[in-house]
Amino acid sequence: MPQPMEFRTERLYLRQWREDDFEPFAALNADPRVMEYFPAVLDRADSDAMAGRCRSLIAERGWGLWAVELRATGEFIGFVGLNEPEPELPVAPCVEVGWRLAFAHWGRGYASEAARGALRVGFEDLGLAEIISFTAVGNRRSRAVMERLGMVADAEGFAHPRLPADSPLRAHCVYRLAREQWCASPRSWEAHH
Template sequence: MTDNAQPLIEFETPRLRLRQWRESDRAPFAAMAADPQVMEFLLPLPTRADSDALIERLEARIAEKGWGFWAVEHKATGEFIGFTGLNVPLATLPFSPCVEIGWRLARHAWGQGLATEAARGAMRVGFERLALEEIVAFTAVGNLRSAAVMERIGMREDVAGAFDHPLVPEGHALRAHRLFRIGRAQH
């Protein structure tokens, strides 16, 4: 930990452990990132080197702030199933500065309420431990699964906040995004 780094946060939910990244997460993360269904609303399908580089960036951001996109492990099996957490977006968005909540789970972990459970835990960290005033989430217009998780964790769509994501090329089907918000008082 560097002099200005924060203590590293880890936490558990009833079924999940949100923790720091491990070397053993790299292969299952790369496999998840190569799944076209998992990546349907994200750009582009990464190479293994891209996946490893993303893990390194996520680790560095956690080391700097103490929090970020944590690796998610299923407690019953010890299996890495994806990531969930809080992040300050690198892109300048119409509602910046902000802290977003996000998740990405392997397809075999879908449909079990795990994204919702992990996101609720991350939101609790954001409001109770980090004293955030607001958390946002955004997704491509067609990503109904992620939007449903956003609603299940208590977020409400800011229809006036719809935007074109600046990192998605002009004319691309994924450029139009929906914005969701929740304040500490609504948590």
């Protein structure tokens, strides 16, 4: 098994999950503001199962959706990282960058800062050719993060196969970033510091 990758950015520490992350993770997954663009909030059992999957995948391959803590306080604030989406999604197979942070920590640039570090790992350490991100079309906040990361929207998105045809969340947009774009961008340098 590979050694789990962990890394720091200016204000954040992205690391393997610990047992004491599960409770604050359940709290953010139960917050309707955080889960606005998901089909439902998660109960404790589903949240714990998700955290367990994140931890297992990092243990198995060395990377994934890392637990994020504030370096200044050690507080767990959510996850950011890389993930291989379910095979039934029209964008698969691929690697996506994703994030979910507690509402109290929104608006401070943490998602962008941590995601830049995850992109660096994906392109520079894992040698990925492309990383994507996707969300419900109406999720303007996440789309703004994708744009800040230098990702470019596809002309067409996809209808999420797990959501009913009449769901306002079914229509998804897709953003992409190629390694060549990353390497040519000053953003890649920022992630080191």
